[in-house]
Amino acid sequence: MGLRTPLARDTALAAGLALAAAGLLWAALTIMGAIDGVRLPTGSAVALTVVVCLQPLPLCLRRRHPTGVLLAVAAAQLAVYAFLPATVAFQGVATFVAGYTCGLLLSTRALVRLLVVVSVATGLMSGAVSGMLFDPQPLPGSDAARVLTEADPAVHLVILTGLLSAVGCYAVPALVGRYVATRRDYVELVRLRADEAVRAQRERAENAVRAERTSMARELHDIAAHHLSGMVVQAGAAERLIGRDDDAAREATSWVRTQGRETLDSLRMVVRALREPGPDGAGRDGTYDGAPVPGVPALDRLVAAERRLGADVALSHEGEPRALPPVADITVYRVAQEALTNARDHAPGAPVRIVLRHGSSRVVLEVANDPPPGGSGRADGGASRGHGLLGMRERAQLVDGRLDAGPDGPGGWRVRLEIPLTGETGRAAQGTREER
Structure with missing residues (x-):
């Protein structure tokens, strides 16, 4: 309906309830005439209709002043009692909405105090005002003697009825609210x-992710420092050989060019990852072909260390081993290291198989473990033990690789890393092959 504010919606609610209350009132007056054979004078009927239509209007402010709205609605309800006999009960619809709103917005203590005051006051005052303005007119041809001459019910019954009516009209909706x-x-x-x-x-x-990126950045720093120091040495040797041994000088400068291209390719791959939000990543151990970080050649030492710890680990190579670019080389080692750690933590005592496949266009690493003996451990591959899988995926994305990790058979777990030797990775690998 386009009513965007609470005040507009409450105003529409009040208008709708006013129309509904007027309709219910005229239906009640029609039923009273049919059963009792009497009707209200025109003036009384119009006044009663006005009171009934005005009763819901305070609901426009029900969210801002719920207590005042409830008191205003209760006062209008007492005015309705004055136009009708004690034996006829007509309850305005607004009383239910006002009670619900107070239950919704007021604290429990304030709500209880308000309900007690309103219920008691309504019950006591209903005995005094019920039928005060009631002036029935008998319908032509009807026997209204019973209505006109019947004694009014006892005051205490009227008060009890008013109290029960107040509890039903205010307390029950308030509890719902x-x-x-x-x-x-x-x-x-x-x-x-x-x-x-x-x-x-x-x-x-x-x-x-930041810790892993910090690790990769530090490893790259070690690789770059190693290569650049070699380049400085070779450049100095080439400078001394110029004019004395040109062939040796050309060979030295060629080596410097190859090393520079390889280092730039590695820097380009890592810097692209570190430019993403939250860059930063850790660790250094072993060696990589003379570099101070581990790679594929260090897998044998890694497996030997695991075996010394009592693990049943088997390592096999398929295809012709080939030199990998430094970042890809480190990625293979780190993924294998993390997968072995996960297997040791979550499947202690289970046999682990490591397969490294060298292809013409890709390198594939698979680390699979069987279920732990006796069913101990968890078959989550360490996914819940921190963020090992996150780190492995971060490294795989750095070299445009793909990492798959998941259950392998009943109770086992498998990690598969695939690194394509194309694009920047392939060019870096080609540079490494030329160097060697």
């Missing part, structure tokens, strides 16, 4: 906790 408010608070609390959990998980994941 209180329940809805509690439910909304609970849902909001659950939503906030879920948001906090998602935010905390995102922060942990970002921290893990």
Whole structure:
């Protein structure tokens, strides 16, 4: 309907309830005439209709002043009692909405105090005002003697009826409103906790990615420092050989060119990853063909170290071994290292198989473990143990590779890394082959 503000919606609600209350009133007066054979004078009927239509109007402010709205609606209800006999009960629809709103917006203590005051006051005053302005007119041809001559019910019965009516019209809707408010608070609390959990998980994941990127950056620094120091030495030798041994000088400068191209390719791949939001990543051990970080040649030492710890690890190579660019070489080693750590943590004692396949266009690493003896451990491959898989995927993306990790058979786990030897990775590998 285009009602964008709470005030506009409450105004529309009040207008609708006013029309509904007027319709219900005329239906009640028609029924009273049919059953009792009497009708209200025209003036009384018009006045009563005006009161009934005005009763819902305070609901326009129900969100801002719920207590005042309830008191105004209750006062209008007492005016309705004055136009009708004590034996006829007509309850305005606005009383239910006002009670519900108070239950929704007020505190429990304030709500209880308000309901007690309104219920008691309504019950006591209904005994005094009921039928005060009632002036029935008998319908032509009807026997209205019973209505006109019947003694009024006892005052205490009128008060009891008014009290029960107030409890039903104010207290019951207020309890419903209180329940809805509690439910909304609970849902909001659950939503906030879920948001906090998602935010905390995102922060942990970002921290893990930053740590992994810091690791890659440090490893790249070690590789670049190693290669650049060699380039400086070779450039100095070439400078001394110029004019004395040109062939040796050309060979030295060619080596410098190859090393420079390889280092630039490695820098380009890592810097592209570190330019993403939250760059930063750790570790250095072993050697890589003279470089101070480990690579594929260090896999044998890694497997030997695992065997010394009591693990059943088998390593096999398929295809013709080939030299990989430094970043891809480190990626293969780090993924194998992380997969072995996960297998040791989550499937202790299970046999582990490492297969490294060298192809013409790609290198594939597979690390698979059987279920742990006796069914101990977890078949999640370490996915819940921090962010090992996150780090492996980050390294795979750095070299345009693909990492798949998941269950392998009943209770086993498999990690598969595929690195294509195309694009920048292939050019870096070609440079490494030329150097060697």
